[in-house]
């Protein structure tokens with residue numbers, strides 16, 4: 001793919017998804033700036049490392065200098081006390097968007113989550129246009145992440161793509177994953193499309209593999225330029241059967257249970 005992506009900043013580069021994106025974009029970005037609060041070491045001449053906290057607005061803005069795009073993956077990836085989510089996800093995303101505005105970054109890709117709509121019944125095919133129904137406080141923080149992205153697109157003309165990431169795993173391991181799995185290959189496909197799609201002011205896309213049982217619409221992703229390839233169905237024989245708990249009625253599954261949130265309140 002050459003070096004057409006220019007300078008790309010990846011936040012949360014030490015994380016599960018960040019590590020895959022880092023390797024995937026290596027060789028495609030002229031300069032890859034890896035941001036995390038965890039220390040990393042550059043592994044190629046194109047890589048630069050910035051160890052910083054996303055809550056530090058000045059440090060974030062400095063890391064975005066000269067960037068053509070930022071893939072913002074850093075933050076709290078699951079249910080947590082609200083102050084941690086506000087700090088890590090809402091404030092962190094605001095710092096990235098404001099830094100991108102100041103530095104004139106051409107594309108901002110935000111890691112959103114399927115958990116923003118986890119209270120829809122499994123029988124509903126959810127499109128990005130439907131109202132949020134978060135399955136917990138984490139999902140609420142991602143509603144704010146997307147709203148910040150929309151604000152910066154509408155008010156300041158930034159080009160923003162929100163990826164509502166499914167269950168990112170090497171392979172599906174539980175019943176819910178049969179609908180929600182996002183394979184590493186499809187994840188990279190969505191990130192590349194989010195970086196390269198042209199004429200975008202604001203877009204929201206479900207980043208999910210082409211699972212036969214998926215309950216999210218993938219049309220928006222196709223419009224962005226990526227159609228997923230993997231299907232969790234091929235792993236069905238390896239996955240333990242589901243019980244008949246009520247949690248299986250909603251898309252968030254166990255994440256939507258009262259207990260899942262109450263232990264953080």
Ligand SMILES: NC(=O)c1ccc[n+]([C@@H]2O[C@H](COP(=O)([O-])OP(=O)(O)OC[C@H]3O[C@@H](n4cnc5c(N)ncnc54)[C@H](O)[C@@H]3O)[C@@H](O)[C@H]2O)c1
Nearest residue numbers: 012014015016017037053054074075077111113165167168
């Ligand atoms: N993994 C999934 O299935 C999934 C699903 C939906 C959405 N997401 C979203 O994708 C993103 C990446 O998820 P992941 O699974 O790779 O998570 P992860 O926890 O593995 O990685 C997150 C990274 O962000 C860094 N980080 C956290 N807070 C920071 C801060 N204040 N300053 C600097 N760095 C900070 C962490 O050190 C970590 O390396 C997250 O935004 C998450 O909410 C993930």
